[in-house]
Amino acid sequence: MPLYTTDALVLRTYQLGEADRIVVFLTRDRGKRRGVANGARRPRSRFGGGLEPLTLTRLAYFERERRDLVRLSYVEPSCSPLMAGDGNALGYVEYFAELLDECVPEGDPNPALFRLGAAVVEALLTSVPIARLARYFEYWVLRLQGVYPSLAMCQQCGGRADEGGRVDPVAGGFSCRGCTDNRGIFLSGEAVRFLWRAAATPPGRLSDVELSEGAARELEHAHRGLIAAHLEKELRSARVLKAMER
Numbered sequence: 001m002p003l004y005t006t007d008a009l010v011l012r013t014y015q016l017g018e019a020d021r022i023v024v025f026l027t028r029d030r031g032k033r034r035g036v037a038n039g040a041r042r043p044r045s046r047f048g049g050g051l052e053p054l055t056l057t058r059l060a061y062f063e064r065e066r067r068d069l070v071r072l073s074y075v076e077p078s079c080s081p082l083m084a085g086d087g088n089a090l091g092y093v094e095y096f097a098e099l100l101d102e103c104v105p106e107g108d109p110n111p112a113l114f115r116l117g118a119a120v121v122e123a124l125l126t127s128v129p130i131a132r133l134a135r136y137f138e139y140w141v142l143r144l145q146g147v148y149p150s151l152a153m154c155q156q157c158g159g160r161a162d163e164g165g166r167v168d169p170v171a172g173g174f175s176c177r178g179c180t181d182n183r184g185i186f187l188s189g190e191a192v193r194f195l196w197r198a199a200a201t202p203p204g205r206l207s208d209v210e211l212s213e214g215a216a217r218e219l220e221h222a223h224r225g226l227i228a229a230h231l232e233k234e235l236r237s238a239r240v241l242k243a244m245e246r
């Protein structure tokens, strides 16, 4: 049985029998994997708190021939969202993990997505406003999936995008105010400009990129529509988050 050692991001766990857990994790260069952590539900398990969603960890696992489930040997957490002082940020952990889990097919290497996830977990521990981080994360996850419409210009007339317009989650594309026929979800010029700037900013520096409450709501609404159209469902944790915010 070959042993692999890699950096990985824990996405979720399930109970397995009396004492074990199944762990879904995103590796740096081997895509998403599913593995058994023997004894993880026992007190004083060697996996400790390293299996919480969105824990960034060094881990080792055995590949088993003709089996989809690998076997975890050890995890060594390097960064845990549980270290975030901001309770607000903690509410987003399940959501970020579920979004990644749902978007990533098993065994399909995607180092860019791993780097994004790792950088966002590190940013969770800073004072970056969580709404900006969430919109940034959704934008990049969708972009790396090839789902986000280009906001470089209006797709119909080639005119400027930074005066606002509409994204169409179903048909795709972005149309300026002059061309839109009111289908799709409105984004103001401010929302578009935030994404332009955010695209070139590491997540830990998002405090420098202004985003008003109104523009953040527009982006939240647009991203929810794009995610639902892409995954053909609404994320469970997004509904929980929405209920928490009320």
Ligand SMILES: [Zn+2]
Residues within 6 Å of the ligand: 154, 155, 156, 157, 158, 159, 175, 176, 177, 178, 179, 180
């Ligand atoms: Zn146009």
